[in-house]
Amino acid sequence: MDKETLEHVETLVAMPFRKFLDVAVAWKEEEGVDFSLIDPTKCPVHQYAMRKGRCLDVTGHTELCPVCDNPMCPTCGSHCVDQISRITGYMQAVSGWNAAKKQEFEDRTRYGVPDAGIV
Ligand SMILES: [Zn+2]
Numbered sequence: 358m359d360k361e362t363l364e365h366v367e368t369l370v371a372m373p374f375r376k377f378l379d380v381a382v383a384w385k386e387e388e389g390v391d392f393s394l395i396d397p398t399k400c401p402v403h404q405y406a407m408r409k410g411r412c413l414d415v416t417g418h419t420e421l422c423p424v425c426d427n428p429m430c431p432t433c434g435s436h437c438v439d440q441i442s443r444i445t446g447y448m449q450a451v452s453g454w455n456a457a458k459k460q461e462f463e464d465r466t467r468y469g470v471p472d473a474g475i476v
């Protein structure tokens with residue numbers, strides 16, 4: 358990587374996460390790249406999180422990346438996220454479920470616990 362590119366990358370990484378997302382989305386639209394077809398770890402948003410340092414948050418939800426449509430950490434943008442949910446009595450990673458179980462997961466109605474502040 359030459360010096361100019363490196364400086365540009367450093368500028369991007371120095372941005373707050375939400376600002377970087379705006380820049381990444383604008384860039385994607387300009388370039389017309391379909392990132393949904395690319396390995397999620399190649400997504401610029403994930404790359405940003407890897408350079409910046411991932412958070413180690415355990416959150417109740419994930420967000421979909423506006424660039425590649427894969428689940429991402431809402432705090433740092435890392436795409437190395439796993440959703441954990443209860444299946445037939447056991448806690449398992451959703452990524453290991455079969456297609457039918459994943460659909461069931463999608464179809465489930467979720468209830469928040471307003472008093473505890475958990476939604
Ligand atoms: Zn992405």
Ligand SMILES: [Zn+2]
Nearest residue numbers: 412430432433
């Ligand atoms: Zn994170």
